[in-house]
Amino acid sequence: MKGFVVIALSLLVIGCSTTDAQDRDGSLADEGVQLKENDQTIEPYTEQTIAEEFNLDQEMIDQAEYERSKSSEINPTSISIPTLNIDAPIVEVGQLDNGQMGVPDNGDDVGWYEPGTKPGGIGNAVLAGHVDDRTGPAVFF
Template sequence: MKRKIGLFSLLFFLIFLIGCTSSAQNQSNSGDSSDSESASEETEVTTNEQNDEEPEKDESEEIVKEDEKDTSEDEKVESSFSSSDIIKDERTGIAPTRIEIPAIGVDTVIEHVGLLDNGQMDVPDGPDNVAWFEPGTQPGAPGNSVIAGHVDDTVNPAVFYDLHKLEPGDEVIVTDENGEKLTFEVFEKEVYPREDSPVKEIFGYSHRSLLNLITCEGEYDEETTEREDRLVVYTELKE
């Protein structure tokens, strides 16, 4: 009887021991699973944090790169040109000493004059000569060269009395002391009030080689001893 009780007790102990071992393993497996899930969650969190913390692109770096690109393009454009590509204007003029205008029968000497004390262009000494504005552009060079002449002496006709008769296509020929001649062609004529003449248009710079002929026009003013208007005939160098 005691032997049966002992065997029964031993069997019960073994069953209890097996149950504890199984429970411990389940707890261990459960713990491992929890640890694994926890580790997985931590990994996901870390990955998300890394993604969240990924540095944004530096806009200043992009701007610098764009500037470098633009500079590189500019350098390419500049390098495509050389000093040999620049066309120099080598046109030169002459110091005129004589003028001919076949259409109105003018053939006379050219005087060289400058400015008066009042800032106006000087005029030729007599009624039969004309005057070239020497401080300005030489005939033939780029710009506006100016030659002036009297229309009359209040009584008799002067050298530019018939200047108003010139028409587009008429020629004006100037010669220097060495005999070099330049031929200009009339393309326009205008009458301006004496006090409102376009000085820059008449005397200023132009890329064209122009020769402008000036004389008086209009009614004679006894007080100022001048006529009211100015006639300008515009001519251009014939190539």
């Protein structure tokens, strides 16, 4: 009985498959599908195109620029988090030749990613430090 079921299922699978599956080259043209190249160029977004897309008037744009200009950015020099016993100087770090963020030279300093946003400004400011180094616990231990 098991042999009959296996043979019946095999015939069913073979019968349901397409007969020309081995002859096909996988081309979509066989299915009547035609692909066209898009010759349109996509323009990058600018403040003007964004303003037009969202129907922003000049007054709204000016207000946003004003808010951006009056942010209270600071050049950080130290960080203090008493509950974590952190009181450390902040040094500017940049971007290394390999594209990675630089780090402080020692475990006692906190690095601020200077090409990025300043603390208090619009966006995310990035601070980094070591948890430990070769001499033991560091600033963020």
